[in-house]
Amino acid sequence: MIAVIGLLCWTGLMMAVTYLSWTKMEQHEKVYLLLIYSAIFLSGVFYLFPLLKKLR
Amino acid sequence: MFNVSLVWELTKRDFSERFAGSLLGAVWALIWPLVNLLIYIVIFGKMMGGRLPGTSNVYAYSVYLTVGLVPWAAFAGAISRCSNVFLEKKHLISKINISLPSLLIYIILSETVTFIFSMVFFFIFLLLTDYQFNLNIFLVPFIYYLQQLLTFGIGLLAATLTVFIRDVKEIVGVVLQFWFWFTPIIYVRDILPDVIEKILVFNPAYILVESYQRIFVFNDDPSYRSLMVLTLLTHVLVMISYLIFRSLEKDVRDFL
Numbered sequence: 370m371i372a373v374i375g376l377l378c379w380t381g382l383m384m385a386v387t388y389l390s391w392t393k394m395e396q397h398e399k400v401y402l403l404l405i406y407s408a409i410f411l412s413g414v415f416y417l418f419p420l421l422k423k424l425r
Numbered sequence: 426m427f428n429v430s431l432v433w434e435l436t437k438r439d440f441s442e443r444f445a446g447s448l449l450g451a452v453w454a455l456i457w458p459l460v461n462l463l464i465y466i467v468i469f470g471k472m473m474g475g476r477l478p479g480t481s482n483v484y485a486y487s488v489y490l491t492v493g494l495v496p497w498a499a500f501a502g503a504i505s506r507c508s509n510v511f512l513e514k515k516h517l518i519s520k521i522n523i524s525l526p527s528l529l530i531y532i533i534l535s536e537t538v539t540f541i542f543s544m545v546f547f548f549i550f551l552l553l554t555d556y557q558f559n560l561n562i563f564l565v566p567f568i569y570y571l572q573q574l575l576t577f578g579i580g581l582l583a584a585t586l587t588v589f590i591r592d593v594k595e596i597v598g599v600v601l602q603f604w605f606w607f608t609p610i611i612y613v614r615d616i617l618p619d620v621i622e623k624i625l626v627f628n629p630a631y632i633l634v635e636s637y638q639r640i641f642v643f644n645d646d647p648s649y650r651s652l653m654v655l656t657l658l659t660h661v662l663v664m665i666s667y668l669i670f671r672s673l674e675k676d677v678r679d680f681l
Contacts, residue, residue, distance in 0.1 A: 373563050400667060407574065408660040414567045415652045422560060 372421035379417060383410040428527065435531035440538070458543035461498075465490040466550065477642070478613060484554055485642060491547055492637040493610035496569065499540040500576055500630065501601045506532045507580025508597040511588050515681040525674065526667070529580050533573050540569065561640045564647065571656060572633045578663035585670045588677045608634055629655055 387406045391399055444453045469475045470487030477485040510528045517523060544565075551558070587593040607621075608630045614622060625631050632655050636647035670677075 372560060376563060376567075397671065401664065404660050404664055404667075408656060411567060411571055411656040412653050414564070415649045415656065418564060419646065419649055 371424050372418055375417055375421040376414065379410070379413055383413070428523070431523065432527050432531045432534065435528070436534045436538070439531065439535040454539065455542055458495075458539060459546050461494070462491060462543060462546050462550065465494065478615065480642075488551075488556075489613075489638060489642045490611060491543075492641045493608075493634050495540060495543045495547065496572060496633065496637055497605065497608070497610055497630070498543075499536040499569075500572055500633075501605065502539075503533050503536040503573065503576045504580050504583065505597060505601060506536075507576070508583035508587050508594045510580075511584050511677060511681060512591075518678065518681055525584075525677065526577075526581060526670070529577055529584060532580070533576060536576075537569075537573065557644065559640070559644050561644075561646055564640065565637070568633060568636050568647065568652070571652070571659060574663060575629060575633075575655075575659045578659060578666045581663070581670055582666040585666075585673055585677060588680050589673075604628075604630060607631075610634055626651070629658070 383406060387403060387410075390402055390406070394402065440451050440454055444450050447453060449456070466484065466487040469490055470484055475486035475490075477489055482488075507529045510532060511518065511525060514528055518525065518528075583593055583597050607625075608628060609617070609625075614625065614635075617625070632648070632651045636652060639645040639647050
């Protein structure tokens with residue numbers, strides 16, 4: 370269950386950061402920033418999930 | 426400009442137009458995934474007696490087929506449609522100042538809705554067959570997100586190039602055919618010659634499909650390392666596609 374809650378928290382955090390960045394930036398640069406956040410988010414998911422599963 | 430409500434409207438219209446004039450209308454969007462699922466389970470699993478080597482479960486091959494074919498349909502269907510989207514929607518592009526990549530997003534969303542319907546029916550089937558769910562199932566939305574991001578990267582590149590070279594759309598179709606048969610979706614990896622098996626790790630679709638297969642069929646963890654590498658490569662691809670698109674955007678609009 371920790372793994373699932375961890376995934377939800379990580380997703381929520383990254384969505385909030387992405388939303389704030391997206392609304393505050395105006396130009397096309399925000400697309401690149403969004404992609405960087407997306408890469409960090411997914412890498413985090415595939416790194417954190419097996420770690421959190423071991424905590425059970 | 427990127428417009429969320431426009432993307433949503435296009436997605437809804439995609440469904441209503443697809444089944445326009447039919448008596449059941451959008452209900453067909455539910456019927457098709459159900460029919461496909463029944464074919465995988467009844468025809469391939471039951472009637473043709475397809476079995477997975479090393480498993481005794483009667484439905485193992487049906488599950489194997491479903492978790493390969495359903496994501497592949499979303500992946501290939503979206504790429505195929507994306508490759509022609511700028512030409513298809515040129516009447517819209519010439520009328521309003523629309524963000525061109527958002528046209529790809531509506532196609533990906535539309536394919537995602539079909540994917541969700543299929544997965545709902547698939548989960549009902551799993552529940553009916555006393556399937557033992559494991560925690561890794563929670564990874565499916567993330568793997569699917571990665572898959573559709575890869576779709577977006579390939580689709581944006583193909584859509585941009587198709588405006589200048591119409592043959593790209595046909596080439597995409599041919600590549601997708603080869604790609605399908607180069608990915609162990611309806612056959613198992615073990616039947617491939619060693620040489621092919623070694624180069625299979627460079628096939629991104631294989632990494633994605635194998636992840637679904639490991640989670641649903643073998644109750645195992647996906648290869649996290651492969652998924653992380655694919656995550657990085659996919660984002661690099663999307664960035665390159667977007668850079669190419671940005672450098673050609675003005676010409677794309679002029680050509681249409």
